[in-house]
Amino acid sequence: MQVRRISAEERLSHSFPLQAYAFEGSPAPAATADRWRDRLPYNEGNRTLVAEDGDTVLAAVTAIPMRQNVRGQLLPMAGIAGVVTHPLARRQGHVRKLLTALLGEMRDEGHPVSALYPFRPSFYARFGYAALPKRRTATFSPGDLGDLVRADLPGDVVWERMGAGYGAYREFTLRLARERHGFAVFPDFRDARLRDDDERWLVTARVDDQVVGAAAYKVTGYDGELLVDDLLVTTPLSRMLLLRFLARHVDQVSRVVAGIPAYELPELWGTDFQVTVEARTVIPSGNAPMARVLSMEALAGIQTGPGRLTVEVVDDPFLKGSFTLDGRGGTLEVSSAGGAAGATLSAAGLSALVYGVLDPEELPLRGLGAVPADAAGELRALFPRLVPHVVADF
Template sequence: MEFRQISAAERTATMFPLQTYAFLPSPWSDGDEAAYEQRMRFFETAINLVAEEDGQTLACAASLRMRQNVRGVVHDMAGVASVASHPSARRRGIVRGVLERLLRQARDEGSTVSALYPFRPSFYARFGYVGTPRHRIATFAPEGLSHLTRAELPGEVERLPMRDGFDEWLGLRERLLGERHGFAVYDATRAAEFRDDKRWVAVARVDGEVVGVVDYQVAAYGGDLYASDLLTTGPLGRALLLQFFGRHVDQVARVHVRVSTEEVPELWGTDFTVTTEAKVDHPRHGGPMVRVLDMPALTGTAVGAGDVTIEIVDDPLVGGLWRLVGEDGRLTVTKGTSTPAATLSVGGFSALLYGVLDPVEVVTRGLGQVDGAAVASLTSLFPRRMPYICADF
């Protein structure tokens, strides 16, 4: 078995047949292959790895160059995607070989963290990933927002085709990357594909400053409006975008919009009828999973107070003893020398870092062992705080 990094141009001959077989209805048509080839310019900065035997590609995976905010620090992030193997080559450990090499290379090239959308979380748990919340979808009739329709708000919303609104859409994402825990963005090469999306963008501005963006499609007159993430800098941006949706009262029956776990849509209005749902099923609707690739690079993370030595077990990238000290609101990570007060899988540690599980849950989920006193130190260091990744890949 040979493992090889390939260029984006080589993906069509090697990865396309595996990915298309795995993820799309098949056999495919010539048009699909040409369309895939056209898209490859957006994958030029990705790390693309394949496993080959006797000249045949048996497995593949890619790491997209992304950035992510983890508790206030923006890290390079490996966005893992395009994981597939040939049906005759499955369960031979070939994907393990590809993924281990991919994660090591991404770490060596500077990625501190990694995220992916799992077809089955238990598969990626074997590679150190742990689950984070899936986005919610709020569904409501625009008339529920009638209190906003005529409100005089100090700002305005402009509706643009994606091509014209793209720079502001991306600009707000870049701003939120610096401000929101968990938020992740693509590099410019990969993000450029979205410029051609056949979608509208509503851009909310106050005194010329962008305070909210949401992209959407209208499926039918009298039907549904499907929006992706409601991205705002705060309540005024949200009110402006909701007012904009409210003004579709005579045009669409329902609005569907993606929101983070922090949003509470039932508080958007009095007598407001809304369903907020996070549907999780596999393989198509998983919550994103995350893991740490580099411990010392976490120094500087915004944390609570504490001083604890942990051992991370069974991981080639971050395994070993680590001393975690939280002082003046910042974390310092150094090699540990004392007896560990907690023994954690990389998934268990990642769950604490990202704020999705507390130390007791880490133990009850089977992701580690934590001494009684270390429960308090780890809870203080890593208060619960739900990440919102936002990007799909």
């Protein structure tokens, strides 16, 4: 078996057919090859590794060079996608070998964190990934927001096709990535597909000519649903401006289904407001995202609390070792350490702390480390709980 990186053109014959078999209906029609070629520009900067046996591609994995905010620092992030195996080569360890090689290459090229949407979380937990909150959906009737239609709000909204408004939308999401923990953005070559496909409406809330909120959406049909990808807001006013726009669809659609961050509380958006808030995980097609740290040293500078502790990370090819973590200056300082460690962590346990999704006391209960009570206090001070807002679905 040979492992190698394939060229962009080779994706047409090596990785795309396996991805289509794994994630789409099949057999694919003959015209599918043309669709694959149309997708090449949106994959040009990706890194794809394949395992081959002669002329047969046994498995393939891909990394998208993205960026993600981790506790106030916008870091290069490896978005893992297109993890596929030939149907006659499954359960033979090919993906394990490829994924380890791919993560190592991305780490060495300066991507200290990685994220993905798993087909089965337990599989990726063995690679050091920790689960993050899944985006919620808020489902409601636009009629329940009728009071907003008559509200006198400072600011206005702009309504247009995504192709026309893409520039402002892209600039706004890049701003959110600089400000919002967990927020991830595609590279320009991949994100441009949103503009080029032009398959969504875009409404932006603006105050003093600045975009303060945005929603990309589709309408399924008359008396159908208005489907918002993500309701992206920065202030209560920006939320109200977008909700007022949605309220004006009362005689067009029966309900609105809007993606929202896990920390949003739609039940507080209005009085007599009926809403269903839901987050469902489904194996294999609807799991929550996962993320992991690939480089301890590269975390230096992220925002932390006033804790200090030496930890040992075990059983991981990228993080194994002892490190002193010091947040007493407001940002993390990382140094290699000798001597006894105050806590022992797995890569997944460390990642859960960095992303803010687990309390230190939970780690031993989940088999993610050995954390004495005093060490838990220091880790809790270092890494206060946070709710990551992950929107990019890759």
